Amino acid sequence: MTAEIICVGTELLLGDIVNTNAQFLSRELAELGISVLHQHVIGDNPARLEELVRQAKSRSDLLIFSGGLGPTEDDLTKETVAAAFEDTLHFDEAEWQKILDFFARTNRRPTPNNRKQAMVPTRGCKLENAHGTAPGAWFEDGGCAAALMPGVPREMKAMWAEQVRPRLLAKQNCTIHSKTLRVLGGESSIASKAAALFDGENPTAAIYCKTGESEIRVTARAADAAAAERLCDEKLAQFREVLGPNAYDVDVPGLEYTVVRLLVENHLTAATAESCTGGLVAEKLTNVPGSSEVFGFGFVTYAEAAKTRLLGVSPELIEQYNVVSAPVAVAMARGALEVSGADLAIGITGIAGPGGALPDKPVGTVYLAGENRRTGAGWVQRLELGGYHDRAIIRTRAALYALDLFRRMALGLAPENAVPTTAAEPAEHYVF
Amino acid sequence: MTAEIICVGTELLLGDIVNTNAQFLSRELAELGISVLHQHVIGDNPARLEELVRQAKSRSDLLIFSGGLGPTEDDLTKETVAAAFEDTLHFDEAEWQKILDFFARTNRRPTPNNRKQAMVPTRGCKLENAHGTAPGAWFEDGGCAAALMPGVPREMKAMWAEQVRPRLLAKQNCTIHSKTLRVLGGESSIASKAAALFDGENPTAAIYCKTGESEIRVTARAADAAAAERLCDEKLAQFREVLGPNAYDVDVPGLEYTVVRLLVENHLTAATAESCTGGLVAEKLTNVPGSSEVFGFGFVTYAEAAKTRLLGVSPELIEQYNVVSAPVAVAMARGALEVSGADLAIGITGIAGPGGALPDKPVGTVYLAGENRRTGAGWVQRLELGGYHDRAIIRTRAALYALDLFRRMALGLAPENAVPTTAAEPAEHYVF
Numbered sequence: 001m002t003a004e005i006i007c008v009g010t011e012l013l014l015g016d017i018v019n020t021n022a023q024f025l026s027r028e029l030a031e032l033g034i035s036v037l038h039q040h041v042i043g044d045n046p047a048r049l050e051e052l053v054r055q056a057k058s059r060s061d062l063l064i065f066s067g068g069l070g071p072t073e074d075d076l077t078k079e080t081v082a083a084a085f086e087d088t089l090h091f092d093e094a095e096w097q098k099i100l101d102f103f104a105r106t107n108r109r110p111t112p113n114n115r116k117q118a119m120v121p122t123r124g125c126k127l128e129n130a131h132g133t134a135p136g137a138w139f140e141d142g143g144c145a146a147a148l149m150p151g152v153p154r155e156m157k158a159m160w161a162e163q164v165r166p167r168l169l170a171k172q173n174c175t176i177h178s179k180t181l182r183v184l185g186g187e188s189s190i191a192s193k194a195a196a197l198f199d200g201e202n203p204t205a206a207i208y209c210k211t212g213e214s215e216i217r218v219t220a221r222a223a224d225a226a227a228a229e230r231l232c233d234e235k236l237a238q239f240r241e242v243l244g245p246n247a248y249d250v251d252v253p254g255l256e257y258t259v260v261r262l263l264v265e266n267h268l269t270a271a272t273a274e275s276c277t278g279g280l281v282a283e284k285l286t287n288v289p290g291s292s293e294v295f296g297f298g299f300v301t302y303a304e305a306a307k308t309r310l311l312g313v314s315p316e317l318i319e320q321y322n323v324v325s326a327p328v329a330v331a332m333a334r335g336a337l338e339v340s341g342a343d344l345a346i347g348i349t350g351i352a353g354p355g356g357a358l359p360d361k362p363v364g365t366v367y368l369a370g371e372n373r374r375t376g377a378g379w380v381q382r383l384e385l386g387g388y389h390d391r392a393i394i395r396t397r398a399a400l401y402a403l404d405l406f407r408r409m410a411l412g413l414a415p416e417n418a419v420p421t422t423a424a425e426p427a428e429h430y431v432f
Numbered sequence: 433m434t435a436e437i438i439c440v441g442t443e444l445l446l447g448d449i450v451n452t453n454a455q456f457l458s459r460e461l462a463e464l465g466i467s468v469l470h471q472h473v474i475g476d477n478p479a480r481l482e483e484l485v486r487q488a489k490s491r492s493d494l495l496i497f498s499g500g501l502g503p504t505e506d507d508l509t510k511e512t513v514a515a516a517f518e519d520t521l522h523f524d525e526a527e528w529q530k531i532l533d534f535f536a537r538t539n540r541r542p543t544p545n546n547r548k549q550a551m552v553p554t555r556g557c558k559l560e561n562a563h564g565t566a567p568g569a570w571f572e573d574g575g576c577a578a579a580l581m582p583g584v585p586r587e588m589k590a591m592w593a594e595q596v597r598p599r600l601l602a603k604q605n606c607t608i609h610s611k612t613l614r615v616l617g618g619e620s621s622i623a624s625k626a627a628a629l630f631d632g633e634n635p636t637a638a639i640y641c642k643t644g645e646s647e648i649r650v651t652a653r654a655a656d657a658a659a660a661e662r663l664c665d666e667k668l669a670q671f672r673e674v675l676g677p678n679a680y681d682v683d684v685p686g687l688e689y690t691v692v693r694l695l696v697e698n699h700l701t702a703a704t705a706e707s708c709t710g711g712l713v714a715e716k717l718t719n720v721p722g723s724s725e726v727f728g729f730g731f732v733t734y735a736e737a738a739k740t741r742l743l744g745v746s747p748e749l750i751e752q753y754n755v756v757s758a759p760v761a762v763a764m765a766r767g768a769l770e771v772s773g774a775d776l777a778i779g780i781t782g783i784a785g786p787g788g789a790l791p792d793k794p795v796g797t798v799y800l801a802g803e804n805r806r807t808g809a810g811w812v813q814r815l816e817l818g819g820y821h822d823r824a825i826i827r828t829r830a831a832l833y834a835l836d837l838f839r840r841m842a843l844g845l846a847p848e849n850a851v852p853t854t855a856a857e858p859a860e861h862y863v864f
Contacts, residue, residue, distance in 0.1 A: 011640055012455075013470075014459065014468070015456065015457070015460070015468075016640055016647075017455070018455045022444075023449070026444070029447075036445045037475070039445065039471075039472070040470065040471070042471075045469075105819035106820070107816065108621070131822075277718075278714055278718025278723075279706075279711030279715040282711035283711040286709075286734055289785070289786055289787070292735070295734055296735025296737060297734070297735060297742070298710070298730075298732025299730075299732070300731070301729070302727055302729070305728060305773075339742075341737075353721070355722070391721060
């Protein structure tokens, strides 16, 4: 089976946004064993779109569209594809009611143009949009199928998973199952440890790089779902054995979800004291539904006075070791633990840049400390994140290390490259 | 002038990487006033590539390629395009010597295939590659030009800037300038107020939707840079007149940059007390370089005990009005103002969902309060953000309102739909 991906949107042609939809769809189609021959991006021009659709329909089995379903007069994708697939559109009362409800809920009023969005295929069928106003559309003609989805990535991904992927699976005779292992660390360090595991036709394994971590996606085909899942699990176990505790979870959106789950499971509460990350760790934790069970107190102590007044870090300690130092990170974590009454706390102080570098502390130098009330154990580590020359990346990577420190404390694992600290030990013992 | 971008690479069709080259090239071409009609991604298949090149050449003035210049036998892009442009390739001794030198420097040995990379156009010309082994190629035929560049983004960007962009500028007789106005509110509310301003050929204006706000990009062409900029400024002034204070800034990455600039300009400091946004407002502010000048204290008071202990919100007030209420938001803002000593403070409490809804307060109900020490003025507003059914969107929109409240307080503008509060007034006066 061959496919072409057609993304409709002037903002793509103008370079205002990166086309992440094309990557997502390519990956998903590859996983279903469907060969993508061509990706296209085209604007809201009916004549050019019509020419493209006719060509693509004549040479490929499947056309996957994203974008072009908006309410403005320019958005003629649905009409154009319907014509090429010998279909027509008709007004759908139920979809119109959904649009009216959505506008009412968001305190807005629909325009007459919004009625266009309630037009659905006559011979084909509509694709429900669980996350937005515009339904998608499915057309079939002459051995070729077309799926039209919204351009907004969140809406497109949901419609793909709920409406399009199941239809494509039904056309095939096997089941496909995927699981995604998340691993801290870059692609090259993972590839060097686990290279052999990426060979093999079934299951397949592919690696995708994220900031400070990687995803390994394992995909298996089998006659039934249980067998496919078993194949995935066997492969994942092999990866986990080679990669050790850096492989932190399966099928989660991010490390903060793993941390919240581990805190809940272990009846632990957590607090944060952040300087250079400015609330990013707290923000990530509290973005996980249910995090209020385990997280109550976050301190964004950006100023020295805030570290002193809110966390009890002594001005002398700051004076002696500098505000970006291991002793100050430790004092921040201890202060957060004390004021909040939480079981675990982290403290982060560093230089996110672009300014603020010190002679022995370049931009990207970050001190991260963790304290565990239950065990009395503490840890502090120095991170060097400046190679990326990017404030946002330095902050994101520092937050990832902080979340991993919570994870390791919750699991009773020692953090890598960290120095143990105890309250009895004087601060000068962990200056580095 | 019209253009098509053609990216060659199987890794793009498999979804292994995002196509950032297409975005970069689209933006650069848009800025030169060249309309990109189509972006293509295609694999190393000579027959399909040939068909595409002939079509694109017949309808567009310029074809910009990235990828396909590698040494393997599959890489036939250069040969295919040469044929379509009635040109031939010949071996270039100087390029071959550069390739040999490069391999020697990196302690590797070239393969016979690498000789392919030293083949350059005969009627057209080569494009020097300052950062890699493979030269690019430039072809012209029948009023159409083609530029072939490497797929590695670093090499491609350098070749674009040094070789391709100057050639294209030389073909034009004018200068292009763009400015982007950022406006709070959705596309439809802006379009309804300013519809007429989106007409016109020079300058052009286009709108792009973001969460809770929109960008209006104005692009002008003129004989010189000053005239083009003047045309942009005139158009922006018209938009600002129609849209009022919701149009908040020009050419900034986001509202937090405007807030930090206004705080610096007005010698104001700010503090945050966040519950449902969990540190998002602090995180956004501190992501702005230089924000430490104006932001020192952030409180993430996710638990009731944190609101009481850190901000002095009385347990009785919480008991009486509920933790998600206008009086608690006001008390949070006042507590943050007092503890931090800042000039401005905001307090946010709400229900981000999916759980936690109350009978009269559905998911998405957020109370936002602001306090201004200098004027003694306070404000509180109730936001209904639940229509989006998405925790992340509710938080992002609530944070945007909070940033806008800082902006309005810094500018002395009353927030829309907010109730004024004073310390003298009892809390029951602003229960809603």
